[in-house]
Amino acid sequence: MILILLILVIPLFLSVVSLLMNNHRRLGVINSAGYLVIFLAGIKIVLNVSLGNNPIAAFNFFYCDALSAFFIFTISIICFAASLYSIGYISSDVKNGAISIKKSGVYYLLFNLFSFSMFLLVSVNNLGLMWAAMEITTLVSAFLVGFYNSKQSVEAAWKYIIICSVGIIFALLGTILFSYAFLEGGGIKTLNWAEMMLAADKLNPNIAKIAFIFILVGFGTKAGLAPMHTWLPDAHSQAVAPISALLSGVLLKTALYAILRFGIILNKSIGPGYFSHLLIFFGLLSLLISSGFIIVQKDIKRLLAYSSIEHIGLICLGIGVGGYLGLFGAFLHLFNHAVTKSLMFFSAGNIVQFFKKHSMDSIKGLFWSMPFTGAVFLLGTLAIGGLPPFSIFVSEIMIAQSIFNGGNYFLGFLILGLLAVIFGAIINHFSKIIFGVKTSSGEIIFREGLSVKLSCIFLLVFIIGLGVVIPPFFKNAINSAVKVIIN
Amino acid sequence: MTYFMVAVKRITALINSFRYQSLFLFLITLLEAWRERSIELYIVAFLLLLLKVIVIPHFLFETVRKIKVNDSLGLFVNSQLSLFFALGLTYLSVVFSRLVITDGNTFKLIAVSISFSITLIGLFIMSTRIKALAQIIGLLVMENGIFLIASSFSGGMPFFVEMAVFFDVFVSVVILGLFMYRINKLFTHIDVNKLAHLKG
Numbered sequence: 001m002i003l004i005l006l007i008l009v010i011p012l013f014l015s016v017v018s019l020l021m022n023n024h025r026r027l028g029v030i031n032s033a034g035y036l037v038i039f040l041a042g043i044k045i046v047l048n049v050s051l052g053n054n055p056i057a058a059f060n061f062f063y064c065d066a067l068s069a070f071f072i073f074t075i076s077i078i079c080f081a082a083s084l085y086s087i088g089y090i091s092s093d094v095k096n097g098a099i100s101i102k103k104s105g106v107y108y109l110l111f112n113l114f115s116f117s118m119f120l121l122v123s124v125n126n127l128g129l130m131w132a133a134m135e136i137t138t139l140v141s142a143f144l145v146g147f148y149n150s151k152q153s154v155e156a157a158w159k160y161i162i163i164c165s166v167g168i169i170f171a172l173l174g175t176i177l178f179s180y181a182f183l184e185g186g187g188i189k190t191l192n193w194a195e196m197m198l199a200a201d202k203l204n205p206n207i208a209k210i211a212f213i214f215i216l217v218g219f220g221t222k223a224g225l226a227p228m229h230t231w232l233p234d235a236h237s238q239a240v241a242p243i244s245a246l247l248s249g250v251l252l253k254t255a256l257y258a259i260l261r262f263g264i265i266l267n268k269s270i271g272p273g274y275f276s277h278l279l280i281f282f283g284l285l286s287l288l289i290s291s292g293f294i295i296v297q298k299d300i301k302r303l304l305a306y307s308s309i310e311h312i313g314l315i316c317l318g319i320g321v322g323g324y325l326g327l328f329g330a331f332l333h334l335f336n337h338a339v340t341k342s343l344m345f346f347s348a349g350n351i352v353q354f355f356k357k358h359s360m361d362s363i364k365g366l367f368w369s370m371p372f373t374g375a376v377f378l379l380g381t382l383a384i385g386g387l388p389p390f391s392i393f394v395s396e397i398m399i400a401q402s403i404f405n406g407g408n409y410f411l412g413f414l415i416l417g418l419l420a421v422i423f424g425a426i427i428n429h430f431s432k433i434i435f436g437v438k439t440s441s442g443e444i445i446f447r448e449g450l451s452v453k454l455s456c457i458f459l460l461v462f463i464i465g466l467g468v469v470i471p472p473f474f475k476n477a478i479n480s481a482v483k484v485i486i487n
Numbered sequence: 488m489t490y491f492m493v494a495v496k497r498i499t500a501l502i503n504s505f506r507y508q509s510l511f512l513f514l515i516t517l518l519e520a521w522r523e524r525s526i527e528l529y530i531v532a533f534l535l536l537l538l539k540v541i542v543i544p545h546f547l548f549e550t551v552r553k554i555k556v557n558d559s560l561g562l563f564v565n566s567q568l569s570l571f572f573a574l575g576l577t578y579l580s581v582v583f584s585r586l587v588i589t590d591g592n593t594f595k596l597i598a599v600s601i602s603f604s605i606t607l608i609g610l611f612i613m614s615t616r617i618k619a620l621a622q623i624i625g626l627l628v629m630e631n632g633i634f635l636i637a638s639s640f641s642g643g644m645p646f647f648v649e650m651a652v653f654f655d656v657f658v659s660v661v662i663l664g665l666f667m668y669r670i671n672k673l674f675t676h677i678d679v680n681k682l683a684h685l686k687g
Contacts, residue, residue, distance in 0.1 A: 128648030135655040180640040
């Protein structure tokens with residue numbers, strides 16, 4: 001109980017602090033200290049809830065079971081890494097004159113409100129409030145997308161907010177229809193999903209099916225599922241680098257969390273077939289569309305954004321195929337993608353800050369001009385492509401295996417083929433960046449700040465560590481999250 | 488009223504018609520509140536009046552005045568054709584509500600078809616008007632439709648969910664207004680069909 005309040009109050013407190021202070025470096029350090037506490041609280045929540053099998057419920061407002069705990073844990077890690085990275089990144093932005101000192105305070109304010117809304121989203125017990133929290137994430141992060149106030153970034157923010165708002169209105173319609181399905185079937189009027197779970201067999205199946213389509217389209221827009229993904233590459237490429245990491249690493253996943261919450265109730269009432277077919281369909285479509293765009297991409301951050309669509313598609317496939325292995329793989333993949341993609345956006349942020357360009361044609365010879373970032377970027381590239389011994393390899397194999405176990409060989413080979421194509425395309429694009437001949441401006445060697453280095457190393461520990469061995473603590477956390485879904 | 492919105496060509500007329508639509512919504516909710524004698528519904532109704540009839544239209548008028556944009560909405564699809572489309576969407580929503588309402592309650596059937604058609608027409612306004620402001624209004628119209636659906640289904644959402652939704656809608660309009668202001672400053676227009684810097 002106290003823990004949940006802690007992770008919600010700290011961001012709010014920090015957002016007030018960021019309004020009052022005008023020393024961006026000290027503010028960044030305080031910020032990171034706060035998120036370190038949140039990170040530790042996240043571990044404690046997992047220990048209590050998942051391993052102690054003891055959901056937290058309070059005030060008829062919060063409810064945190066193993067599924068929420070897993071998401072809180074993931075969000076807290078990425079937020080901590082992003083806050084650490086922000087210290088160095090924002091300092092150099094201020095030094096370059098890209099933003100003023102006053103604006104750096106605004107940045108930290110929005111950063112904290114953004115993470116607050118994500119923590120709120122995964123810890124409330126009410127589907128309506130979950131919807132409201134989702135809308136807050138959009139509204140707050142739109143400012144972070146349009147932060148640099150350039151033509152491109154304002155355009156991206158506009159598209160982001162409009163497309164996601166329309167999507168989320170459909171999700172609201174779906175939520176209302178869903179609660180109507182309960183009213184029709186069992187005469188219960190509630191949006192509290194713990195109560196809905198208990199009454200799931202009373203659901204009116206036809207209305208629930210229609211409602212779920214709206215929900216999947218609505219929250220799927222926010223999750224970046226194709227074909228509702230069009231806002232994503234714009235927003236991710238224009239946002240401030242640490243925010244790109246948060247958007248891609250955890251915001252998309254919280255939308256999946258919302259879909260899962262409805263899916264659990266739906267599965268319990270009408271059986272898993274409907275839910276899984278829809279998820280497989282959208283997952284596969286996302287994989288197909290993103291692979292095409294990855295091959296022809298020229299902008300480094302847009303490429304990473306499309307790669308996020310690819311991985312969201314994979315996670316949906318894992319959830320859709322289901323079974324113990326599929327779900328375990330999907331959750332593991334969700335975590336792995338969060339840490340790996342954050343690392344990639346961090347190093348891409350360094351690159352863009354140094355070269356001042358997004359276009360991959362003008363970025364060459366990374367190894368020579370920025371040795372640390374180059375090395376991190378190389379490791380990240382191999383990891384995101386799915387090579388062993390990195391963690392994404394493990395979860396991708398799990399998802400693929402669950403598909404083959406289900407006897408769906410055509411789907412399995414199709415997905416492996418697509419993954420191979422995407423791997424080739426990513427290696428092709430990024431090897432030119434990393435090893436290419438250094439350009440004339442490459443005389444100066446870029447030195448990353450200590451905090452930037454620390455955040456990258458922090459993430460690398462997870463990326464490589466989980467590829468070698470999945471510690472029992474982590475395995476149990478995922479196991480209990482899977483159990484919430486399978487029951 | 489929604490049909491009227493589809494037909495109008497000028498920004499000020501669009502905002503005004505949104506105001507009247509919200510006024511109707513307020514009256515319906517007030518009626519409901521009076522019938523059910525529920526204090527919560529009274530609060531919801533007066534928030535509707537305050538936010539959607541007074542504050543939001545006023546804010547939008549202010550923004551339009553400040554950015555000094557010309558009054559034409561810029562239609563991709565002309566008024567007559569738009570009206571025709573709107574009729575088609577209404578038919579679609581009747582079909583949809585037949586699917587959802589299975590208990591043969593005609594009043595509910597009509598209420599749901601009307602509100603669902605309002606939602607769809609909101610989407611239609613968003614996608615076929617050039618000025619960024621029309622997208623904000625379209626969004627608000629969609630939200631009005633959803634609100635009506637919720638109240639015709641089950642007497643509205645739980646109270647504090649309703650509050651949260653109100654808060655979100657209000658904040659999103661303010662934020663969209665701010666972004667429209669920024670777009671106007673950077674691009675010197677608010678024509679969304681010319682926002683095409685980001686591709687691929």
